[in-house]
Amino acid sequence: MFGFYRLAAAVPKLKVADAAFNTEELRRCFRQAAENGADAVVFPELCVTGYSCGDLFFQERLLAAAEAAAVDFAARTAGSRTVAVIGLPFRRGDVLFNAAAVAADGAIRGIVPKCVLPNYREFYEKRHFHSGRGITDATACIGGREVPFGADLIFDGGAGFRFGVEICEDLWCVLPPSLYLALGGARAVFNLSAGNELAGKADYRRELVTQQSARCLAAYVLAGAGVHESTTDLVFGGHAIIADNGRLAAENRRFDRESSLTYADVDFERLGAARLSESSFNDNPLPEGMRFRRVRLPEAAGSPDLRHASIPRHPFVPENAAGRRERCREIFDIQCAGLAKRIEHTRAKTMVIGISGGLDSTLALLVAAECCRLLGRPASDIIAFTLPGFGTTGRTYNNAVTLCRLLGTTFREVDIKAACLQHFSDIGHDPAICDTAYENVQARERTQILMDVANKTGGLVVGTGDLSEIALGWSTYNGDHMSMYAVNCSIPKTLIRFLIETTAERETPELAAVLRDVIDTPVSPELLPADGDGAINQKTEELIGPYELHDFFLYHFIKYGAEPEKIRCLAENAFAGTYPPDVIGRWFALFVRRFFRQQFKRSCVPDGPKVGTIALSPRGDWRMPSDASDAAWNC
CATH class of the missing domain: 3.60.110.10 (Carbon-nitrogen hydrolase)
Known part of the structure; x- marks a missing residue:
């Protein structure tokens, strides 16, 4: 089989x-x-x-x-x-x-x-x-x-x-x-x-x-x-x-x-x-x-089923708790070593990060804080921005503010709504139309602020995007897609929660509580207005599918070049009782489509450290034409 x-x-x-x-x-x-x-x-x-x-x-x-x-x-x-x-x-x-x-x-x-x-x-x-x-x-x-x-x-x-x-x-x-x-x-x-x-x-x-x-x-x-x-x-x-x-x-x-x-x-x-x-x-x-x-010899039959196969749901995450903790600490050390070298080499005076209160920016902030410790520099060299827009909710905003306070960073807040409305006017876009332009204007406004402040302070913008987002192209081109050094670029979404949890185990109870609330927050770019109760309305996994499925697809697609039918079969075994086959098939089709059609974003990504056997850097691990056809994989 x-x-x-x-x-x-x-x-x-x-x-x-x-x-x-x-x-x-x-x-x-x-x-x-x-x-x-x-x-x-x-x-x-x-x-x-x-x-x-x-x-x-x-x-x-x-x-x-x-x-x-x-x-x-x-x-x-x-x-x-x-x-x-x-x-x-x-x-x-x-x-x-x-x-x-x-x-x-x-x-x-x-x-x-x-x-x-x-x-x-x-x-x-x-x-x-x-x-x-x-x-x-x-x-x-x-x-x-x-x-x-x-x-x-x-x-x-x-x-x-x-x-x-x-x-x-x-x-x-x-x-x-x-x-x-x-x-x-x-x-x-x-x-x-x-x-x-x-x-x-x-x-x-x-x-x-x-x-x-x-x-x-x-x-x-x-x-x-x-x-x-x-x-x-x-x-x-x-x-x-x-x-x-x-x-x-x-x-x-x-x-x-x-x-x-x-x-x-x-x-x-x-x-x-x-x-x-x-x-x-x-x-x-x-x-x-x-x-x-x-x-x-006579032709071997092959396994009649996969009941003696090891098909972990989360192939990027060690199943053993002790091994997982050790792996997370090692990955965190790699991230910190990479950022520290880049700060030393560029002689950057500051590290500029946009903090949303979500998983990715939280991990990047933790890495930057540890980098300061390694270099003997104060955490105030980190300029942490919260940049509330049309979809920012109280939960993520409060977590972002609290994280920056507890870590001792320099904290700044810039409300981007007025600037975005001006930009809508400049390009003739009706702000009542919540389409791609509506979302990307906000992402690019945030990136522009971070880049300009980095220039102003002699700093370096620390990118927050992760491997799962890079694989799916779930970023705004020349918006959150871009930074000066991307510390999360080879870490999949399913692993980031464990990295933050491992760090929380070593922190004060107050900081650990905030980190665990970040872990429990639904993944969202928060670019669309909140719902009537002020809660997150734009949930990424409802739009593009569960990250645990996409990380599973990515692992088997990249690491061993598995055939589409095989990937679906493995996923059906691994996620039996959680996702029916038709759901797995639908999200796999989306994965293939987005992976191929969003390659142009991967062709020009910032530098960042490789932490595992799978990465998508066009310089080291994944060289693919930006206009390759996905027809052979849509079967």
């Missing part, structure tokens, strides 16, 4: 050296994975026999039983579209390998030997096995059939579903095989593992897997041997981890005494898009002479 594939890590019960029992449990786990729509399931290292057989690996009876069991297991996969990766001791000629067999639709399709054999402390694999490093273009006979054998195999289930295999210690070495598998085209790596448990080792293993998935821009699935391995000297915890390009997608509970399966729906299209545009991935060629063989 839209490039998503369901991956599973299985940790089965086993009996050491009992291939018949173990294979029956493998089959049971496989059936469960297949019934749950898994495209592939990976089992632990040497799971057919158990990892901890010791010198029993030299016994003919065990080796013959393991091969027969693996062939029988593969035969039982006939008719299924689920691929299984199982571990077994495999004898090729007179050499014994710790190997992984890839089984699909009734047959073993290839065998991958372990390359890096641990032989330190509790590990002594070189006593029993040989490394598969350097074995390429080879075959092996199993169950009377010749199959590809070697560390040069990439398995291909079509439509981007390509994976490679490495085994346990392969990941822990300096140059894991997975690095080369990824460069060779694998978008997922399956690791059959048998790492024992030590205090703190699980944390390290988890970090290792997630970091390797990020380094390879791939999915990484690890299945570890469980508690039923021998406990003569070691205990195995059965750790199962699924990571996706640096994100922990799924993890099991260790030390479970029953067989378990862990699932994650991973977006392989997104991985491919990240490799295409988000990194220097393709600047790393394979070493000279290294080649990979493609082993064709």
Whole structure:
């Protein structure tokens, strides 16, 4: 479904050296994975026999039983579209390998030997096995059939579903095989593992897997041997981890005494898009002479649904509260550092900001106040203007005035209504007609005042517009669209509330109360007259749609170039029960239309700091013709 594939890590019960029992449990786990729509399931290292057989690996009876069991297991996969990766001791000629067999639709399709054999402390694999490093273009006979054998195999289930295999210690070495598998085209790596448990080792293993998935821009699935391995000297915890390009997608509970399966729906299209545009991935060629063989598998079905996918409603906002707080503080620091550098460089004597009592200008004011602290300057160097117009309400006005007082800024108020009425007269506009001209005259009047005062005081106008507004072009060209340094330019609306809340947590109760009221105020440019009760009449999200939807659209459109149908499908899953599909479709159509037709505003935006992976600066992140057609995206 839209490039998503369901991956599973299985940790089965086993009996050491009992291939018949173990294979029956493998089959049971496989059936469960297949019934749950898994495209592939990976089992632990040497799971057919158990990892901890010791010198029993030299016994003919065990080796013959393991091969027969693996062939029988593969035969039982006939008719299924689920691929299984199982571990077994495999004898090729007179050499014994710790190997992984890839089984699909009734047959073993290839065998991958372990390359890096641990032989330190509790590990002594070189006593029993040989490394598969350097074995390429080879075959092996199993169950009377010749199959590809070697560390040069990439398995291909079509439509981007390509994976490679490495085994346990392969990941822990300096140059894991997975690095080369990824460069060779694998978008997922399956690791059959048998790492024992030590205090703190699980944390390290988890970090290792997630970091390797990020380094390879791939999915990484690890299945570890469980508690039923021998406990003569070691205990195995059965750790199962699924990571996706640096994100922990799924993890099991260790030390479970029953067989378990862990699932994650991973977006392989997104991985491919990240490799295409988000990194220097393709600047790393394979070493000279290294080649990979493609082993064709039956076509993978793809996830039947997205119930094991991570589709956050607010992709710009960390879901974990502690992580969100840390992220917000870091972003705030980036904003402050950017503004401080610009003030130092320009030798600006003042910072001039228009304060509306809304989210964006509040955040910009907080950044300016912190910038003054960093530079050892008084907050009175900030000239904060409130510029009431035809739509200004008492709530926003009072919050703006109180913020400036509590932060100690220089405060000025200029009522722009008379100037706007004069301008209406000059251009022959009837002020009773509340159209675009009516609104934009006010926005440009405010900007003119700020710019002129900055010139008069040797200052710099601090812009307040955010990423969501820039994406939608929800600004007045050469009005609030323009400033001398835009501190919020790469922060989406859904994140700004959390940035202000994080700051409120560190402030006095009086200031925190004002900041929280700003957070609770409906988003509005306040350019149309208030309603009969003096409340905000012009609510942005009623006009152009919820910002949480637009930020969702923006994230998937920009970061991974997702197709329109896919974006809508993801949104329908993420916002199920909140917005019906027709509402999502309507606002997505508006997003596309505005994003394309308002590009001309983005082509000449002020400087400002990038704080996340998505920004729309024409100088750094987004270069798009101002007259590009949106026809292909309106479907």
